Amino acid sequence: MKSKTKNRLMSIFVHLVLILLAFMCLFFFYVLVVNCTHSHADLQKGFSFLPGKDFLTNLDSVANDGTFPMFRGILNSLVVSGSCAAICTYFSALTAYGLYAYDFKIKKVAFTFIMAILVMPTQVTAMGFLRLITKMGLYDSLLPLILPSIASPAVFYFMYSYLESSLPLSLVEAARIDGSGEFFTFNRIVLPIMKPAIAVQAIFTFVGSWNNYFVPALVIQSKNKMTVPILIAALRGADYMTFDMGKIYMMIAVAIVPIIIVYLLLSKYIIAGVTLGGVKG
Numbered sequence: 001m002k003s004k005t006k007n008r009l010m011s012i013f014v015h016l017v018l019i020l021l022a023f024m025c026l027f028f029f030y031v032l033v034v035n036c037t038h039s040h041a042d043l044q045k046g047f048s049f050l051p052g053k054d055f056l057t058n059l060d061s062v063a064n065d066g067t068f069p070m071f072r073g074i075l076n077s078l079v080v081s082g083s084c085a086a087i088c089t090y091f092s093a094l095t096a097y098g099l100y101a102y103d104f105k106i107k108k109v110a111f112t113f114i115m116a117i118l119v120m121p122t123q124v125t126a127m128g129f130l131r132l133i134t135k136m137g138l139y140d141s142l143l144p145l146i147l148p149s150i151a152s153p154a155v156f157y158f159m160y161s162y163l164e165s166s167l168p169l170s171l172v173e174a175a176r177i178d179g180s181g182e183f184f185t186f187n188r189i190v191l192p193i194m195k196p197a198i199a200v201q202a203i204f205t206f207v208g209s210w211n212n213y214f215v216p217a218l219v220i221q222s223k224n225k226m227t228v229p230i231l232i233a234a235l236r237g238a239d240y241m242t243f244d245m246g247k248i249y250m251m252i253a254v255a256i257v258p259i260i261i262v263y264l265l266l267s268k269y270i271i272a273g274v275t276l277g278g279v280k281g
Contacts, residue, residue, distance in 0.1 A: 089198045
């Protein structure tokens with residue numbers, strides 16, 4: 001009886017902790033949704049737990065602001081984030097597969113070199129990167145925001161670790177014996193096995209690129225090429241007389257929607273990967 005009582009109390013405690021954590025995570029989304037339904041004047045009075053009546057007004061003021069290309073900014077962010085997620089996950093998986101499935105003399109050196117790049121912050125190479133893209137004629141374009149995602153040491157390491165735990169080399173050898181080409185083996189055999197890992201990293205890469213402010217602010221000058229974080233910062237830094245907190249909250253709320261959609265589309269692969277790992281265990 002004491003053991004059952006102890007287990008029940010532990011279960012209640014765990015559920016209370018989970019409820020508290022869920023509340024802490026969702027509360028800020030609730031604050032965002034509520035605030036984007038209030039006008040700037042109402043927000044100046046203080047926070048209200050009840051929704052306001054200015055949701056459509058704020059949405060209309062953001063969407064129809066001629067000096068603020070909201071939909072263009074969302075489109076730019078979708079193009080950049082989607083391209084980064086696709087390129088980063090594919091080439092990181094391909095690099096990880098190359099180092100995992102092949103034996104060559106500088107294999108350990110290559111792995112160590114990639115891991116060394118992992119600890120190098122973006123800010124250190126910012127000025128050299130800016131000079132390079134300027135000489136290449138890519139300044140004030142979206143390409144410098146997409147192309148560097150081909151080389152992502154963090155995603156590579158995740159993919160490499162996943163291959164070590166999920167891909168037996170005997171499967172690759174069997175494909176080679178059957179006459180399968182290397183790219184055919186990777187695209188048709190290895191990639192389907194790596195779907196859960198690719199889904200996880202695609203979400204992280206998409207969100208990281210979507211929220212990236214430093215590099216776009218460094219590279220982009222034209223308003224029609226600005227991404228969502230730059231536009232939000234531009235709204236926040238507006239003149240005091242034209243500053244509208246309701247518009248800022250509305251823009252942030254709209255900017256979160258694509259991230260939620262991407263997560264919902266890819267979450268089934270994550271759950272499938274966890275379930276697969278549980279079955280194997």
